[in-house]
Amino acid sequence: MKTDSAISRNAVNAFTFSIELNHKPKANGDYGLFLRITENRKVKRIYTGFDVPKKDWNPKKKEVRRTYPLYSQINKRIEELKAQAITVKAEVKGATTNVVVSHLKGQNTSLFFPYADIQVGKRTxxxxxxxxxxxxxxxxxxxxxxxxFADITTPILYDYHDWLIRSHGNNLNSANTSLTKIRTVISKATEEGLIKWQDNPFLGFKMTEARPQRVRLTEEELQAFSTVDLPEGTLIWHTRNYWLFAFYTAGVRFSDVACLKWSNINGGRLSYVMRKTQHVIQQSHTIPLPKQAEAILDHYRSPESKPEDYLFPILSTQREYNTEDDLLKEISRKNALINKYLKLICQKAEIAKDVSFHSARHTFADLGRRKIKDVYAISKLLRHSKINITEKYIKDFDTEVTDQALNTLFG
Incomplete structure (x- = not known):
């Protein structure tokens, strides 16, 4: 039986085709897979659109090992790419390596879903x-x-967006989010040279911007939420404490609240690194603890409290999380549970709003907009990296202001 390389040589004379790993790893440690085309010692390389760990690449067989989850799809794509290269050389008269490369790059025949699945595996x-x-x-x-990728055209994107709203029941925000995720994959493929910039179908796709739905409590609703009778020591009682603590500490996100420890409390201040940005900027955020937040902590503080203990009984100190993903899964599970209990609290308090834990952040931002009247201060308290983010964040709460202005004028 002839080897693959021997078949390639016979089919295209002086040409040889093989797959190889890039000599340098990417930032995440994976290596890019390239089709190597050689003609009379002149070498051209085409990125396949796939990256794999070095341990999952078989250099002798020139294929991805079965240890890699998407080995079948990638190996199939490798064979397709090599077959396309051989076909171009055989059918295009006088084809050189440059001609072969040009034809392959112009075809955009890379499969979208296997590439997208790989991108999923690279995310947190x-x-x-x-x-x-x-x-x-x-x-x-x-x-x-x-x-x-070539099959994904601008009209297809519009058809999909329309289907999400008309048939799938998504609102405009949700439909836009869906298309944004697909755009992320295609943009990455463009960045890596898998498709040409001018072939990106999103260049001609325009999404109608929708106003974000930022649910927050009014002062009257906040009072009802805070005072509704709940049995002390129960999960629903704890849920209210978590939410109110987040509100009083300038909208701390649930993932941060869940991971806070007594070591984060010092001298009447809360100091911590936001989980959302800790992989980008290792910068501690510190704020004074309002008396309302201190009163909540008094329910959980005890003489036995240790610096490494969690502030709140959300995560178990007895459980070890072997990876960051394990921890994030548990946080996500707890967040979903807490959101269910928040809805029960709102029912008891007769608040007809779809309140989530993130609503504590929105409520703080809205209250700050009306009482602090200092966008820079609000921005710092919300831990936004840029002040224009805060301006965009709070402008969605301006309906009340315009309503009051109109009522003053014509009321």
């Missing part, structure tokens, strides 16, 4: 979960696992 837990969900939705709608 929460980002990966959201991206995977949106890719599945798109996959189900397309109904063709062999979809190539």
């Amino acid at each position: 837990y929460n980002t990966a979960r959201n991206l995977k969900s949106e890719i599945k939705k798109f996959r189900d709608w397309i109904g063709n696992e062999q979809l190539t």
Whole structure:
């Protein structure tokens, strides 16, 4: 039986085709897979669109080992790419390596879904979960696992966006989010040279901007939420404490509240690194603890409290989280549970709003907008990296201001 390389030589004379790993790893430690085309010692390389760990690459067989989850899809793509190169050389008269490379890059025949699945695997837990969900939705709608990047046109994007709203029941925000996730994958493929910049279908796709739905409590609702009778020591009682603590500490996110420890409390101040940005900027955020937040902590503080103990009984100190993903999964599970109990609290308090834990952040931002009247101070308290983020964040709460102005004028 002839080897693959021998077949390639016979088919294309002086040409040889093989797959190889890039000599340098990427930032995440994976290595890019390239099609190597050699003609009379002149070498050209084409990126396949896939990256794999070095341990999952078989250099002798020139294929991805079965230890890698997507080995089958990638190996299939490798064979397709090599076959395309051989076909171009055989059918194009006088084809050189440059001609072969040009033809291959112009075809955009890379499969979208295997590439998208690999991108999911490179994300952290929460980002990966959201991206995977949106890719599945798109996959189900397309109904063709062999979809190539070239098949994804601007009209198809508009059709999908329209289907999400008219048939799938998504609102404009949700539909926009779905298309944004697909755009992320295609942008990454463009960045890596898998498709040409001018072939990006999103260049001609314009999404109608929708106003974000930022649910927050009014002062009257906040009072009802804070005083509704709840049995002390129960999960619903703890849930209210967590939410109010987040509100009083300038909208701390649930992932941060869950991970706070007594070591984060010192001298009447709360100091911590936001989980959302800790992989980018290792900068501690510190604020004074309002008396209301201190009163909540008094329910949990005891003489036995140790610096390494969690502030709140959300995560167990007895459980070890072996990876960051394990921790994020547990936080996500707890967040979903807490959000369910928040809805029960609102029912008891007769608050007809879809309140989530993140609503504590929105409530603080809205209250700050009306009482502090200092966008810079609000921005710092919300831990926004840029002040224009805060301006965009709070402008969605301006309906009350315009309503009052109109009532003053014509009331």
